[in-house]
Amino acid sequence: MANGRPRILIVGGGYVGLYTALGLQKRLRRGEAEITLVNPESFMVYQPFLPEAASGNIEPRHVVVPLRTVLKRVRLITGHVTAVDHERRSATIEPTSGPPYELGYDVVVVAPGSVSRVLPVPGLAEHAVGFKSVAEAIYLRNQVLSRMDAAESTDDVGVRRRALTFVFVGGGYAGVEALAELEDLARDACRYYRTVRREDMRWVLVEAAAGILPEIGEGLGEYALERLRHRGIAVFLETRLESAEGGVMRLSNGEEFEA
Amino acid sequence: MANGRPRILIVGGGYVGLYTALGLQKRLRRGEAEITLVNPESFMVYQPFLPEAASGNIEPRHVVVPLRTVLKRVRLITGHVTAVDHERRSATIEPTSGPPYELGYDVVVVAPGSVSRVLPVPGLAEHAVGFKSVAEAIYLRNQVLSRMDAAESTDDVGVRRRALTFVFVGGGYAGVEALAELEDLARDACRYYRTVRREDMRWVLVEAAAGILPEIGEGLGEYALERLRHRGIAVFLETRLESAEGGVMRLSNGEEFEA
Numbered sequence: 001m002a003n004g005r006p007r008i009l010i011v012g013g014g015y016v017g018l019y020t021a022l023g024l025q026k027r028l029r030r031g032e033a034e035i036t037l038v039n040p041e042s043f044m045v046y047q048p049f050l051p052e053a054a055s056g057n058i059e060p061r062h063v064v065v066p067l068r069t070v071l072k073r074v075r076l077i078t079g080h081v082t083a084v085d086h087e088r089r090s091a092t093i094e095p096t097s098g099p100p101y102e103l104g105y106d107v108v109v110v111a112p113g114s115v116s117r118v119l120p121v122p123g124l125a126e127h128a129v130g131f132k133s134v135a136e137a138i139y140l141r142n143q144v145l146s147r148m149d150a151a152e153s154t155d156d157v158g159v160r161r162r163a164l165t166f167v168f169v170g171g172g173y174a175g176v177e178a179l180a181e182l183e184d185l186a187r188d189a190c191r192y193y194r195t196v197r198r199e200d201m202r203w204v205l206v207e208a209a210a211g212i213l214p215e216i217g218e219g220l221g222e223y224a225l226e227r228l229r230h231r232g233i234a235v236f237l238e239t240r241l242e243s244a245e246g247g248v249m250r251l252s253n254g255e256e257f258e259a
Numbered sequence: 260m261a262n263g264r265p266r267i268l269i270v271g272g273g274y275v276g277l278y279t280a281l282g283l284q285k286r287l288r289r290g291e292a293e294i295t296l297v298n299p300e301s302f303m304v305y306q307p308f309l310p311e312a313a314s315g316n317i318e319p320r321h322v323v324v325p326l327r328t329v330l331k332r333v334r335l336i337t338g339h340v341t342a343v344d345h346e347r348r349s350a351t352i353e354p355t356s357g358p359p360y361e362l363g364y365d366v367v368v369v370a371p372g373s374v375s376r377v378l379p380v381p382g383l384a385e386h387a388v389g390f391k392s393v394a395e396a397i398y399l400r401n402q403v404l405s406r407m408d409a410a411e412s413t414d415d416v417g418v419r420r421r422a423l424t425f426v427f428v429g430g431g432y433a434g435v436e437a438l439a440e441l442e443d444l445a446r447d448a449c450r451y452y453r454t455v456r457r458e459d460m461r462w463v464l465v466e467a468a469a470g471i472l473p474e475i476g477e478g479l480g481e482y483a484l485e486r487l488r489h490r491g492i493a494v495f496l497e498t499r500l501e502s503a504e505g506g507v508m509r510l511s512n513g514e515e516f517e518a
Contacts, residue, residue, distance in 0.1 A: 042408050059318075068451035075453060078408040097409035098418035149301050149337040150356035159357035192327035194334060 006033045009091055009105035010074075011081045013039030013067050014113035015047075025073045035074045036103065038081050038093060042067055045134055051174075054137040055181035063134055084108060119169070123245035131174050144182050145189060151200070152193050158258075164201045165259040167249055169241050171207030173215060176224065179205055183233060203233045204259070206251060208240050265292045268350055268364035269333075270340045272298030272326050273372035274306075284332045294333045295362065297340050297352060301326055304393055310433075313396040314440035322393055343367060378428070382504035390433050403441050404448060410459070411452050417517075423460045424518040426508055428500050430466030432474060435483065438464055442492060462492045463518070465510060467499050
């Protein structure tokens with residue numbers, strides 16, 4: 001206790017950390033507790049809207065919540081918690097700049113969130129991009145448009161085909177929504193290009209399981225699958241990406257192409 | 260001539276290249292000429308508004324003009340023109356992807372624009388950021404706020420002082436406007452921080468000449484200088500940055516500090 005007030009430490013400012021802090025801030029009377037939140041960034045990313053940010057349907061800045069402005073009664077430390085010694089009620093903070101230090105607490109909430117999982121596929125780490133941050137969303141959008149620019153700027157058939165092939169791995173929410181939003185963006189952008197048509201593009205979704213979108217149940221998953229295929233998207237089920245070395249995609253079903 | 264129509268090649272899609280293309284597009288009848296514009300990006304950056312984009316007073320996306328959408332009758336190639344053989348009326352294009360190729364023309368307009376000048380100051384290239392692109396504007400904004408975050412997240416006096424010292428080199432439009440807009444942003448942002456006050460920050464402008472803003476004349480330049488100093492900004496005239504190695508700024512007037 002500091003001055004008789006419990007010190008509450010929240011590790012991580014994602015959805016869970018932010019709502020914990022908001023709830024505490026609302027329920028506690030002024031001066032009843034000291035709340036500290038530690039997060040690598042000064043903002044929280046609302047992940048369900050990331051695909052819309054990638055396609056430009058939502059402004060990227062509207063997908064982030066600036067933590068300081070909503071958590072007025074919380075002390076925000078930007079950095080990492082590298083260790084928690086719960087016996088001593090002390091956490092090790094590594095701030096953005098400067099030496100690490102110890103921070104005492106009475107109550108700790110651990111909500112560190114998740115990071116993109118990179119499957120051990122040869123070449124994937126070098127050629128693929130994750131989808132957890134706003135920077136990645138903006139990168140994906142720019143990447144699709146710059147690949148269309150590249151195709152427009154050359155007559156080389158091989159360069160064009162490779163530039164216009166887009167591969168997504170994983171048929172969960174992130175993969176399917178990102179693909180659907182970006183394909184929509186690209187389809188719409190075609191009207192600004194002289195030589196790039198929807199038919200020139202190849203959109204591919206690779207999923208190891210027998211269906212997509214397990215989160216919404218089998219029936220809806222099948223409906224979504226049918227809609228994707230109806231839109232001309234190649235969906236490979238029960239298929240794994242075996243390697244992506246040098247930008248050459250090798251699938252477990254024998255398919256092989258550049259992207 | 261291609262099909263009897265003159266082929267016009269515009270090298271560079273900055274202010275000059277864009278307005279040349281817009282003017283031609285407006286004055287020429289459909290089919291009267293073939294206009295091609297080559298630019299590394301598919302957009303033009305309106306540089307006078309960059310400082311406002313850096314401070315967040317203007318949305319970054321409103322500072323760029325998407326070339327394809329405004330130049331509907333122009334062919335846009337994203338890439339570089341690496342050589343112009345005017346005797347043969349042929350330019351070498353290096354597209355974003357794929358091998359270089361030759362492009363014939365009848366008329367060429369060369370408007371390649373400028374790039375940030377990095378003075379040969381030891382350590383400057385490693386520690387400084389230019390100010391010509393939207394990415395640099397956003398980087399500057401994030402850099403100022405993340406330095407304030409860093410100061411808030413530690414009690415180390417040295418780390419705090421260094422994090423809160425901002426140095427600008429060059430008293431022309433770019434340097435003065437960037438400093439003024441960012442200082443304004445930081446001053447305003449202070450209310451979201453518990454430990455960072457305006458008085459804790461040090462803003463420094465270094466200019467080799469005897470005055471600032473030569474573009475607007477001596478009288479207004481002196482007025483601007485007075486306003487900056489009134490706002491607590493340290494302006495060093497007839498002073499050069501001699502080195503920035505390891506983040507330690509050494510000025511020609513003997514001043515030395517970390518930033």
